[in-house]
Amino acid sequence: QITASAPAGATTVDITVVTAAGISARNAATDQYTYTFSNNGYAVSLAATTTTPAVGAAVNLTVTANKDVAPTPYGLSIVDVTTGVEVLHVGSGSSASVSITQTAAGAHRYVGFVSNGGGANAQAASAPIVVFWGGTLPTVSGVSPASGPTAGGTSVAITGTNLSGATAVRFGTVNAAAFTVNSATSITAAAPAAAAGVVDVTVTTPTGTSGTGAADQFTYQAPAGPPTVGGVAPASGPLAGGTVVTITGTGFTGASAVAFGSVNAGAFTVNSATSISATAPAGSAGTVHVTVTNGVGTSSPVPADQFTYATGNPGPPTVTGTSPISGPSSGGTSVVITGTNLLNATAVQFGSANASSYTVNSPTQITATAPAGTTTVDVTVVTPQGTSAHGAADEYTYTFSNNGYAITLAASTASPAAGGSVVLTATANKDVGPTPYGISILDVTTGTELIHVGSGATTSVTVSNAAGTHRYVAMVSNAAGANAQSASTPVVVTWR
Numbered sequence: 001q002i003t004a005s006a007p008a009g010a011t012t013v014d015i016t017v018v019t020a021a022g023i024s025a026r027n028a029a030t031d032q033y034t035y036t037f038s039n040n041g042y043a044v045s046l047a048a049t050t051t052t053p054a055v056g057a058a059v060n061l062t063v064t065a066n067k068d069v070a071p072t073p074y075g076l077s078i079v080d081v082t083t084g085v086e087v088l089h090v091g092s093g094s095s096a097s098v099s100i101t102q103t104a105a106g107a108h109r110y111v112g113f114v115s116n117g118g119g120a121n122a123q124a125a126s127a128p129i130v131v132f133w134g135g136t137l138p139t140v141s142g143v144s145p146a147s148g149p150t151a152g153g154t155s156v157a158i159t160g161t162n163l164s165g166a167t168a169v170r171f172g173t174v175n176a177a178a179f180t181v182n183s184a185t186s187i188t189a190a191a192p193a194a195a196a197g198v199v200d201v202t203v204t205t206p207t208g209t210s211g212t213g214a215a216d217q218f219t220y221q222a223p224a225g226p227p228t229v230g231g232v233a234p235a236s237g238p239l240a241g242g243t244v245v246t247i248t249g250t251g252f253t254g255a256s257a258v259a260f261g262s263v264n265a266g267a268f269t270v271n272s273a274t275s276i277s278a279t280a281p282a283g284s285a286g287t288v289h290v291t292v293t294n295g296v297g298t299s300s301p302v303p304a305d306q307f308t309y310a311t312g313n314p315g316p317p318t319v320t321g322t323s324p325i326s327g328p329s330s331g332g333t334s335v336v337i338t339g340t341n342l343l344n345a346t347a348v349q350f351g352s353a354n355a356s357s358y359t360v361n362s363p364t365q366i367t368a369t370a371p372a373g374t375t376t377v378d379v380t381v382v383t384p385q386g387t388s389a390h391g392a393a394d395e396y397t398y399t400f401s402n403n404g405y406a407i408t409l410a411a412s413t414a415s416p417a418a419g420g421s422v423v424l425t426a427t428a429n430k431d432v433g434p435t436p437y438g439i440s441i442l443d444v445t446t447g448t449e450l451i452h453v454g455s456g457a458t459t460s461v462t463v464s465n466a467a468g469t470h471r472y473v474a475m476v477s478n479a480a481g482a483n484a485q486s487a488s489t490p491v492v493v494t495w496r
Contacts, residue, residue, distance in 0.1 A: 009035040012081040012111060012128065030206040032081065032109050034128040042066065042124040046078065046112035048131060051208050055105050055134045061087070062097040063112035063126070069093065074123055077113040081128070089117050105134030107206065135207035138162045140216035143201050147219040149254020151295045152177060152193035156218065158201060163187050165205045171218055172199030196222040226297030227251035229305035232290050234361045236308040238344060241266060241282035245307065247290060252276050254294045260307055261288030283309040310363055313341035316386030319394035322379050325471075326397040326489050331356065331372035335396065337379060342366050344383050350396055351377030373398040376444040376473060376490065392445045392469040397490040405429065405486040409441065409474035411493055418467040418495045424450070425460040426474035426488070432456065437476050437485055444490070445470045452479045469494040 002017065012034040014026040024031065038044075043066040053059050063076050070092030078088040078098055087110070088098040102108065109130045115122035140160040148154030158169065164184045169176040171191055179189035187203060198219050200212035210216070229249040237243030247258065250273065258265040258278045268278035276292060287308045289301035299305065319339040327333030337348065341363065348355040348368045358368035366381065376397040378390040388394065401407075405428065412423040426441050433455030440452045441461055450472075451461040463470075472491045477484035 006033065010037065010122075010125075011035060012109065030107060032128075034081070034109070034111055034125070036125050036127050037122075038124045040123050042074070042114040044076070044112045044114050044124040044126045046110060046126040046129050048110070048129045051129060051131050052135045052137055053101075053131065053133055056101060056103060057133070058099045058101045059131055060097055060099050061110055061112075061129070062095060063088070064095045065114050065124070067094055069114060074114050074116060074121070077115050077117065077119050079111055079113060079119050080108050081111050082108045086118050100131070102133040107132045107135065130206070130208075132207045136162045137208045138166065138203045138205045138210045140201055140203055140210045142215055143218050146217065147221055148191050149295060150194060150196050150220045150222050151254040151256055152191050153254075154191040156189050156191055156201070158187040158189055158203065159185060160187075160203065160210065161185060162205065162207070163203055166203050167206065168204040168209075170202050170204070191218065191220075194220045196220050221253065223251055223254055223294045223296045225251060227255065227292040227294050227299045229290055229292055229299045229302065231304050232307050234359055235306065236310050236343065236360075236362045237280050239283060239285060239309050239311060241280045243280040245278050245280055245290070247276040247278055247292065247305075248274060249292065249299065249305075250274055251294055251296075251299075252292060255292050256295065257293040257298075259291050259293070280307065285309050285311050308362070310343050313343050313363070313383055313385045315341055317341045317345070317381040317383050317388045319379055319381055319388045319391075321393055322396050325395070325492065326399050327370050329372060329374050329398040329400040331370050333370040335368050335370050335379070337366040337368055337381065338364060339366075339381065339388065340364060341383065341385060342381055345381050346384065347382040349380045349382070351375070353377075370396065374400065374484070374487075376471065392471055392492075395444065395471050395490075397444070397471070397473055397487070399487050399489055400484075401486045403485050405437070405476040407439070407474050407476050407486045407488045409472060409488040409491050411472070411491045414491070414493050416493070416495055419464060420495065421462050421464045422493055423460055423462050424472055424474075424491065425458065427458045428476055428486075430457060432476060437478060437483070440475045440477055440479065440481055442473050442475065442481055443470050444473050449480045463493075465493075465495045467495050 017024045047062045049060040075091040076096045079086045090096045111128045112126035113119045113122045114124040142159040144157045169179040169189045174192045177190035177192045201216045203210045231248045253273045258268040263281045266279035290305045291299045321338045323336045343363045348358040353371040355368040379394045381388045407428045438454040441450045453459045474488040475484045476486040
């Protein structure tokens with residue numbers, strides 16, 4: 001596609017394009033351009049009964065002047081400017097018609113004149129009519145999406161027929177910002193900016209322009225008001241930028257800009273009216289407001305829109321907690337990991353298994369999806385500065401109930417004084433006596449089995465420790481938790 005400014009002229013001419021590879025062929029009806037004019041008080045128009053007749057079918061062409069040409073030396077002419085043949089000339093009246101047919105498929109361009117015979121000494125020339133024998137007009141049968149913002153930019157899939165060779169796509173009277181002909185039945189076009197309201201989407205090919213109807217309509221929607229930003233995740237990232245940030249809020253349809261402080265986002269995608277994905281640009285250490293602009297205005301800065309540029313981690317990461325502290329063995333639990341120096345995490349692991357996915361929310365928080373597992377594991381975070389150390393605070397327990405077994409664990413207190421006693425009680429859903437299994441209570445922080453009984457549905461044990469945290473789990477299993485059939489939600493006891 002080329003857009004060119006026509007020079008002055010007075011006839012029908014071929015438009016040619018020259019490149020290093022050569023010059024475009026001439027004398028095709030599809031490359032012609034007609035200069036129209038009205039001199040000395042004359043004006044003329046041309047009409048056709050159809051522009052897409054079958055081969056051999058007749059087309060009536062009617063030329064109409066603004067006044068009777070009889071008292072003048074001029075007449076009314078219709079010229080096939082594609083072949084240079086005058087198909088009609090009359091010396092009087094203000095209107096005349098002729099029936100034309102063609103025996104071969106192809107396009108012919110006709111122009112009406114007030115002139116001497118053959119179009120000589122022309123005083124007026126009409127807009128041309130191109131008739132395509134054997135041609136078919138394009139149709140538009142659908143647009144998706146059927147609406148978009150007044151700011152334009154919506155990528156619209158246009159479906160229909162005979163779309164090959166499209167020379168223009170218009171939204172109302174405005175040309176599409178850009179378009180791609182995918183096939184004879186599909187075009188992708190970028191909606192231009194327009195006022196709020198409903199317009200017809202039309203496609204023009206060398207055979208003509210599609211008709212209009214309900215199926216081709218596109219609605220321009222004006223934003224109700226300025227956008228609002230209610231959250232950004234993650235809320236921090238490195239000075240170099242590049243962090244992909246999900247922005248939530250309202251009024252994002254038609255967003256024209258996303259800024260981190262005074263700097264525009266590296267790129268952004270409007271996912272919906274309430275969600276944008278933006279790439280943080282490079283920034284300086286500190287906190288900035290993330291703002292969104294639409295056709296009405298820019299979001300007001302609020303605490304929820306803040307994004308912190310951090311210089312990185314001063315040292316290796318630590319994990320100081322997981323929430324929740326347990327989940328099913330099938331995995332899939334969303335776990336919030338708290339700690340320090342978590343920026344730029346390169347891995348999050350549950351035992352030796354990588355998290356299914358994770359998001360670094362801030363230097364002190366990561367949200368991770370637990371993989372499948374069957375024991376109590378340490379949750380570790382890896383950054384360029386190192387790997388978090390193991391400890392009771394980072395443990396995560398997989399719970400399960402197989403073959404009809406279930407078990408729970410309770411503690412008489414979760415925060416005794418250092419050296420104080422705590423009673424732990426495990427309760428199964430049925431007597432394990434007739435089975436090869438027993439009830440166990442394990443200190444999974446130290447790997448010690450505190451008690452194992454081979455019968456009954458409940459058992460208890462008293463424990464005491466120095467200051468520190470221990471995690472306990474009850475199991476229906478063989479001794480030491482082997483061949484486990486069920487594991488309880490853990491109980492965490494901290495001696496203070």
